Amino acid sequence: MSIRKTFTVLLLIIIPLATFAQGTERFDNYFIDKTMRIDYFHIGNAETEIITIDHIYQYGIWAGSRKNLADNFNNGAYYYKIYDAASGELIYSKGFDSYFKEYQISGIKDMRSYHESAVIPYPKFKFKFALDKRNDKNELTEVFSIEINPSDISVIKDAVKDDEVKIYKTLYSGDPHSKVDIVILGEGYTKEEEQKFKTDVEKFTDTFFKYEPYNRMKDHFNIYGVLKPSEESGVDEPRAGIYKNTALGATFNSLGSERYLLTEDNKAVHDIAAHVPYDAIYIMCNHERYGGGGIYNFFCTFTSDNQFNEYLFVHEFGHSFSGLADEYYTSSTAYDNFYKVDLEPVEPNVTALLDPANIKWKDFIKKGTEIPTPWEKQKYDEMDYAWQKQRTEMNNRTAELKRTGASKSEIKKAEDDYAEADKAHADKMAGYLNNSKYVGVVGAFEGAGYMQKGLYRPMLDCIMFTKSCDVFCKVCEHAIENVIKHYLE
Numbered sequence: 001m002s003i004r005k006t007f008t009v010l011l012l013i014i015i016p017l018a019t020f021a022q023g024t025e026r027f028d029n030y031f032i033d034k035t036m037r038i039d040y041f042h043i044g045n046a047e048t049e050i051i052t053i054d055h056i057y058q059y060g061i062w063a064g065s066r067k068n069l070a071d072n073f074n075n076g077a078y079y080y081k082i083y084d085a086a087s088g089e090l091i092y093s094k095g096f097d098s099y100f101k102e103y104q105i106s107g108i109k110d111m112r113s114y115h116e117s118a119v120i121p122y123p124k125f126k127f128k129f130a131l132d133k134r135n136d137k138n139e140l141t142e143v144f145s146i147e148i149n150p151s152d153i154s155v156i157k158d159a160v161k162d163d164e165v166k167i168y169k170t171l172y173s174g175d176p177h178s179k180v181d182i183v184i185l186g187e188g189y190t191k192e193e194e195q196k197f198k199t200d201v202e203k204f205t206d207t208f209f210k211y212e213p214y215n216r217m218k219d220h221f222n223i224y225g226v227l228k229p230s231e232e233s234g235v236d237e238p239r240a241g242i243y244k245n246t247a248l249g250a251t252f253n254s255l256g257s258e259r260y261l262l263t264e265d266n267k268a269v270h271d272i273a274a275h276v277p278y279d280a281i282y283i284m285c286n287h288e289r290y291g292g293g294g295i296y297n298f299f300c301t302f303t304s305d306n307q308f309n310e311y312l313f314v315h316e317f318g319h320s321f322s323g324l325a326d327e328y329y330t331s332s333t334a335y336d337n338f339y340k341v342d343l344e345p346v347e348p349n350v351t352a353l354l355d356p357a358n359i360k361w362k363d364f365i366k367k368g369t370e371i372p373t374p375w376e377k378q379k380y381d382e383m384d385y386a387w388q389k390q391r392t393e394m395n396n397r398t399a400e401l402k403r404t405g406a407s408k409s410e411i412k413k414a415e416d417d418y419a420e421a422d423k424a425h426a427d428k429m430a431g432y433l434n435n436s437k438y439v440g441v442v443g444a445f446e447g448a449g450y451m452q453k454g455l456y457r458p459m460l461d462c463i464m465f466t467k468s469c470d471v472f473c474k475v476c477e478h479a480i481e482n483v484i485k486h487y488l489e
């Protein structure tokens with residue numbers, strides 16, 4: 001063998017090794033294997049926006065990827081970005097949405113402050129922490145930045161310890177660095193309800209893997225249930241005059257929408273989640289009413305005991321984990337102007353169809369499919385809008401009964417009547433959609449993202465569209481799979 005040949009053979013051996021090492025080399029250059037949490041206040045109203053740093057924490061190992069340090073999904077209204085101070089190089093980024101953004105869109109004029117956390121791998125050296133926000137063309141522009149010294153003595157390094165907190169590992173597939181680590185936090189479970197929490201976490205862990213792509217990628221997940229018992233059972237229902245002292249402060253009627261269930265106690269959420277390595281946060285609310293919410297790379301909530309709890313559980317996580325948009329448009333929400341029909345949304349599963357030849361999911365569209373794709377929309381809208389009106393009336397009546405101290409049986413009857421009507425309507429709509437000749441077609445169906453006109457969804461039905469659907473459309477499923485892969489390397 002000539003020298004030249006030997007050299008080539010050596011190179012062939014060395015190259016794959018080098019490529020592999022390159023994976024975490026960059027991480028090792030800039031970060032240590034710990035988590036930094038930068039807490040800040042996001043203050044403002046529809047016009048103003050101010051950001052102030054609260055506290056910075058160090059804890060546990062870094063649960064995220066050590067290879068994919070840049071977020072290239074281009075999703076979410078905001079990005080936080082970490083730049084090495086000495087070189088100015090971008091070393092970490094992540095897109096997200098926030099409660100503040102939704103408050104801002106709701107158009108309320110009063111100044112409010114919301115607490116947020118940027119969870120990042122722990123930098124070795126001084127760095128610039130920046131927040132980018134999308135402008136009216138959806139381009140990211142920096143709205144805040146500050147230099148942070150990770151060695152500063154003001155960084156809080158308290159041990160994460162709370163004797164009341166219980167941890168249940170319901171699925172462990174391996175090293176958190178290369179798995180998707182999901183924490184399910186218990187909200188509104190008292191000490192006496194610990195067993196119920198455990199049963200619920202196990203039940204929903206099983207539920208998770210009934211759906212694709214989660215099922216075929218099960219080996220890539222770790223799931224932890226973490227419970228800090230609440231003083232009282234349930235969550236706040238302001239319209240009914242019910243307030244509960246709970247560990248995470250979740251409440252119905254968030255931003256004035258009756259079934260929107262969120263918490264503003266972001267610090268409590270992250271303090272309790274910090275007991276395990278986590279990439280994504282679920283807040284499981286111990287309640288029977290229909291309610292939930294999901295904010296991209298923030299958290300999601302769902303109620304444990306509603307008849308549609310499995311739907312809520314997967315639908316809301318579709319928002320918070322993969323940044324999927326709501327594909328429905330008939331039900332009332334907290335905001336009227338979430339999307340604009342003349343601006344392409346950043347989410348992967350809705351389009352304004354400004355360039356019909358280049359829809360973001362065009363790879364899934366069969367040649368010859370009509371765009372926009374016609375469907376039996378008029379009758380669907382008639383039936384669904386009629387139900388939305390009836391649903392609001394029924395819910396208002398139940399709230400009225402609770403507020404005025406009606407008897408337990410009277411309240412229960414109103415709730416049961418509503419649950420029955422809700423289910424009957426969901427079944428009726430499922431039947432209607434299933435009879436369509438467009439079942440299984442990927443195209444561009446008008447009606448999506450709270451807009452009856454001007455926004456389009458990929459398929460007739462999807463978990464992001466109706467609660468009677470038990471599969472994600474092809475486009476959502478693919479988007480979720482891409483997000484999972486981001487955490488695996």
Ligand SMILES: [Zn+2]
Nearest residue numbers: 462464473476
């Ligand atoms: Zn979908």
